[in-house]
Amino acid sequence: MEPSKEYLFNHKGCYFAAKETTPEYIDSLETFEIRDSDVFLATFPKSGTVWTQNILSLVIYEGHRNGTEDVENMDRIPWLEYNIKNMDYAALPAPRVFATHLPYYLTPRDLRNKRARVIYVTRNPKDVVVSYFHFSKIMYTLEEVSDFNLFLERFLAGKVMGSSWMDHVTGWYSHAQDFNILFLTYEEMKKDLRSVVLKICNFLGKQLSEEEVESVVRQATFENMKKDPRANYEKMHCWRLEKPHDSSTE
Numbered sequence: 001m002e003p004s005k006e007y008l009f010n011h012k013g014c015y016f017a018a019k020e021t022t023p024e025y026i027d028s029l030e031t032f033e034i035r036d037s038d039v040f041l042a043t044f045p046k047s048g049t050v051w052t053q054n055i056l057s058l059v060i061y062e063g064h065r066n067g068t069e070d071v072e073n074m075d076r077i078p079w080l081e082y083n084i085k086n087m088d089y090a091a092l093p094a095p096r097v098f099a100t101h102l103p104y105y106l107t108p109r110d111l112r113n114k115r116a117r118v119i120y121v122t123r124n125p126k127d128v129v130v131s132y133f134h135f136s137k138i139m140y141t142l143e144e145v146s147d148f149n150l151f152l153e154r155f156l157a158g159k160v161m162g163s164s165w166m167d168h169v170t171g172w173y174s175h176a177q178d179f180n181i182l183f184l185t186y187e188e189m190k191k192d193l194r195s196v197v198l199k200i201c202n203f204l205g206k207q208l209s210e211e212e213v214e215s216v217v218r219q220a221t222f223e224n225m226k227k228d229p230r231a232n233y234e235k236m237h238c239w240r241l242e243k244p245h246d247s248s249t250e
Helices: 023-031 049-060 062-066 125-136 148-157 165-174 186-191 193-204 210-219 222-227
Strands: 008-011 014-017 039-043 097-100 117-122 181-185
Touching: 008 023, 039 049, 049 062, 049 097, 049 117, 049 186, 049 193, 049 210, 049 222, 062 210, 117 186, 117 193, 125 148, 125 165, 181 186, 181 193, 186 193, 193 210, 210 222
Parallel strands: 039 097, 039 117, 117 181
Antiparallel strands: 008 014
16 A cells, blocks of 8 residues: 555655655755754654754753753754754754754765764664554654554555665665764663763763763653653644654654
């Protein structure tokens, strides 16, 4: 069963959410102006994107870390290919941080020339597909598929937003030499969050005190993220249901 064209379109080998972007906009990203201070968080859907967005916000922005600024994830780290709020990305102050589900070959040309920094997070595909299935049932931008077996069939065939998990992951890993990139896994984040925070700080050249590192780790736990509307999807108006599924923080 093919995905509905109302929800997805295929452009240059990758499926995108039809309600949120266009082929023309995707093509325009080829010449998107990259700054050396930019940071890009690249993931396949449901691989820990929101969690890592929150960690990056806590690491980079002191106001986010100490609670003096109330800025949502979507505003702090907007989506490159889904400019949902029609933000003027060129006007954003440095360091700009973007999230993206783009495959490596559709990212801006200068990013593929080792400008800026990329953090790529992967997750066990078995957990990805289960989380993705539940997520698709609550997001109005995604087609609701009530049968898990049908969703699994589409997932394995690469007929979901983001297309093939295998192609996405192997593409980024096999072209690592084209990027200034740090690879992380969802599983290592769960196992040793503090170590991952330190890796991110080192990669970004961000000097944090021991007390600040502990603050980041404490606030970035799943339990605290679910309580923090800045760090989850609570304020987003994109639900079929009144209350988001717990997987929204993933």
